[in-house]
Amino acid sequence: NRVIGIGSPRASLESNFALRSLVGPDRFFNGMSDESSHLVSMMAEILRQGPARSPSLHEIENCDAVLVLGEDVSNTAPRIALALRQSVRQQPMEMTDKMKIPRWLDHAVREAIQHDTGPLFIATPGATRLDDIATGTYRAAPDDIARMGFAVAHALDSEAPAAPELSDDDRRLAERIAQALKSAKRPLVVTGPGLNSEAVIQAAANVARALSKDGKSSALSFTMPEANSLG
Numbered sequence: 001n002r003v004i005g006i007g008s009p010r011a012s013l014e015s016n017f018a019l020r021s022l023v024g025p026d027r028f029f030n031g032m033s034d035e036s037s038h039l040v041s042m043m044a045e046i047l048r049q050g051p052a053r054s055p056s057l058h059e060i061e062n063c064d065a066v067l068v069l070g071e072d073v074s075n076t077a078p079r080i081a082l083a084l085r086q087s088v089r090q091q092p093m094e095m096t097d098k099m100k101i102p103r104w105l106d107h108a109v110r111e112a113i114q115h116d117t118g119p120l121f122i123a124t125p126g127a128t129r130l131d132d133i134a135t136g137t138y139r140a141a142p143d144d145i146a147r148m149g150f151a152v153a154h155a156l157d158s159e160a161p162a163a164p165e166l167s168d169d170d171r172r173l174a175e176r177i178a179q180a181l182k183s184a185k186r187p188l189v190v191t192g193p194g195l196n197s198e199a200v201i202q203a204a205a206n207v208a209r210a211l212s213k214d215g216k217s218s219a220l221s222f223t224m225p226e227a228n229s230l231g
Contacts, residue, residue, distance in 0.1 A: 007031045009226035039193040040229045043222045052208030052220035061086040065119040065184030070145045070200040071192040074129040077223040088118045119180035142195040149203025156210035192223030
């Protein structure tokens with residue numbers, strides 16, 4: 001009666017389930033802080049509700065406009081960061097298709113697109129290693145980043161909650177981001193628990209919902225604290 005089990009978000013579902021079965025649900029701890037567990041549960045519920053879905057890494061590579069909200073993806077999800085480097089090539093590659101250059105002809109494709117990149121907007125408190133390919137960056141505190149996300153969602157869908165106390169420059173940036181996402185065929189929003197902010201996560205979800213409202217196949221990718229946090 002005095003035995004407890006401490007699981008881990010780095011362990012497999014089977015290992016955690018076996019440990020919980022051994023000690024009982026009331027004596028099992030999943031190895032996550034209350035704050036982290038709450039944010040992960042919130043992200044899981046957002047994905048359950050839809051309509052935006054979680055894309056695979058291959059699908060991320062094929063997205064043609066991206067908004068990263070509040071997450072330094074290179075640090076928290078480096079494989080997603082690599083996929084985003086591939087995604088910014090999608091819009092320029094369409095130009096090579098019109099020129100009838102086959103995509104497998106790497107040298108000719110690189111010569112045609114030069115340093116052109118597709119839309120990638122990054123809103124984070126500090127610089128990231130993806131800034132070199134970003135169309136635009138926005139440096140602000142977590143609450144302001146969330147406000148920018150809500151403004152983008154409102155620019156996409158007038159029925160989405162408006163962002164109060166937004167400067168003219170920030171409003172113009174929000175409209176620019178919204179236009180890029182709206183014009184894309186496969187838009188993507190990336191966020192996560194890096195800023196410990198419910199508002200940032202909710203803002204990203206609002207953007208994805210606003211994009212999906214027009215029937216567009218939008219994607220919403222959440223980074224996680226550990227390998228099996230969501231599981």
